[in-house]
Amino acid sequence: MARIERAIVIGGGIGGLTAAAALHRRGVRVTVLERAGSLEPVGAAISLAPNALRGLDVIGLGDDVRALSAWQGDGGLRAPGGRWLSRTSAAAATERFGGPLVLLHRATLVGHLAALLPSDAVRTAADARLLDPGVPGDSGRPARVGTPDGELEADLVVAADGIHSAVRRVLFPGHPGPVYAGFTTWRVVIPLPGVEFASHETWGRGRIWGTHPLKDGRVYAYAAAVAPAGEHAPDDERAELLRLYGDWHTPVPDVLAAARPEDVLRHDVHHITEPLPAYHHGRVALVGDAAHAMPPTLGQGGNQAIEDAITLAHHAGDLSAYTAARLPRTTGIARRAVKVARLNLMTNRVGVAVRDNAVAALSKAGPALFLRGFDSIAGWRPPQQSYASQHTTQSNG
Template identity: 80%
Template sequence: MTRTERAVVIGGGIGGLTAAAALHRRGLHVTVLERAPSLQPVGAGISLSPNALRALDVIGLGDPIRDLAAWQGDGGVRTPGGRWLSRSSARAAAERFGGPLVLLHRATLIDHLAAQLPPDTVRTAADARLVDPGDENWPARVRTPDGELAADLVVAADGLRSAVRGTLFPRHPGPVYSGFTTWRLLIPVPGVDFASHETWGRGRIWGTHPLKDGRVYAYAAAVTPAGGHAADERAELLHRYGDWHDPIPAVLAAARPEDVLRHDVHHIAEPLPAFHRGRVALLGDAAHAMPPTLGQGGNQAVEDAIVLAHHHDDLGAYTAARLPRTTAVARQAVRIARLNLMTGRVGTAVRDTAIAGLSKVRPALFLRGFDGIADWRPPQPPYASEHTQVG
């Protein structure tokens, strides 16, 4: 009788649960260890581009998520005074990349991923520590409050401050401050009609996007020293963005202080030498945390998970497939952050003029920035969904 391989996933976020679902489909016995008391993430939206949706197709979730999510793309980039610098089209994006860009609540995606797993797969309030990464001759070992688990594969999806990454690569410098902080809101804003937009100012940006359930997902970012917090973050947003164009004042008027989430942004500036060691594989922010300026952090974690399941018995192939791609995407996200969070008056004016001019000549200017990213396909079928066809 063939022995069933065992996988232990440390971290129950989007990347960890996607990996767990994909490995379960491959026939592995999977245990997910999540430190938090529940799987429910803090209230925020997540944008999924066609590359991640095709990855989710592999585990049968692409179409359900497309059906639940709002299509993105009808809108564009504006100035704080409301002038459009660039317009975009959801249909044009879908045609270019073979499927839509969509937006939904993170909790919705988490719930659907968790539903792919057998009962009792996920253990919450389970603090896990890697004791031994193992090698080809013996299993990896993970210590939990209930004892040690031996595993043929350990998936480290334990986020930006990954303890497993520190154990595998103790000399790596880890994440660095990206130079800006972010705020997020997910709230109902009755009676407000608007087009999706991202607004670029001097050292500040704001984005407003409708969800399919009628709520509004809004986010902001500003160049500021690390570690800052206000007693009332809604008041801080009013101070920074209250005089920007509609619907930003209406969103802020509808928000309560407790609706606003604030987090400094960090990224891994120096790529890791590998995404694996022994029988342990890193994925998502634990492997390649990046600024959110391309909206690819969660998308790349989903890609990682599907590719890892494909190469679960050859982690060298996993590193070879993922390290160059995620390094390139992370570097592009850093470049975009420098562009849309410019602080100089002259540089900002030149940027805005260039974007407006180029957008008239090349309407698909911003879509081109996703070439090589959103058109990615997973290494195994199925990756063609009837919903990805535009016609």
């Protein structure tokens, strides 16, 4: 295995910062190059499942994030009129998967990750471009990255530059890249005092909605709907949400009444349908959306980026082993996310009725059956020893 002493991470999002923290833990000198003027992410909340939390254990952050879990009691899947299609609970999920599902604001997670790095490791307003992927091996040539302040060389470059990754286009110029997934999403994080509700996701006809509490007292709500690419509301996106979801069950109207137009973020969903031939080339490795952008319907985009980052730090001197560990798993999860999107955004009226009845019947057979499909995802374990406490290691066993 080649020695890795110097690494450059392109992109200061969750995948990039996790990779930087994991490499720093292993004694690698790391520089993170973030194009934006700050690390404050554009986005809302992120759901972290036990697989990602075990990855964060490796860098000593898992227990801190678990403490941010706000989901207590029952929750589940509903129909727009309010009927429960399935019920589960935080306790059932924790027992089955060996740990909680934690929902937190992306900015909170980014702050925790950045705090693990030396103060001079992150450079913002640093638009980076890959000049040479380099040749691996101790006798090979380093990778070269161009920045506004000049060129940098490294033994390893981590490309965490997102779904429209410029590095991916350089490494694999013949790859078609991401395509429109057929639906758009909205996200809102707001205070909602005085409104009690159970954590839920609601499936309608070509539309979904979710409402979940955050530890800081705010509420995270998201929506998705089948729509043409590039479409925007003629007035504002809050008004569009009122038109689409205003007559759905409580607390959906309460969220929309409390939200301001500027609180609503809208983004079309793009994903990579044709898997890359590899997640590395030369001394460069792709992580997160740059490697395998997927629909958000399994809530695994950020989770898989964390898995990538931890696995990459373990295999930093042998990138072929990184690809071998990550490409099959992420390809399978991405395909499952596409299938789930087809199911929960179904537009055929008869199909929706059949779907809802099938989900309700499955739920009546027992919550364990409904959760079982997530086992292979949530059960992932990192390829290296955790830095977490013995208590956490045992509780996840």
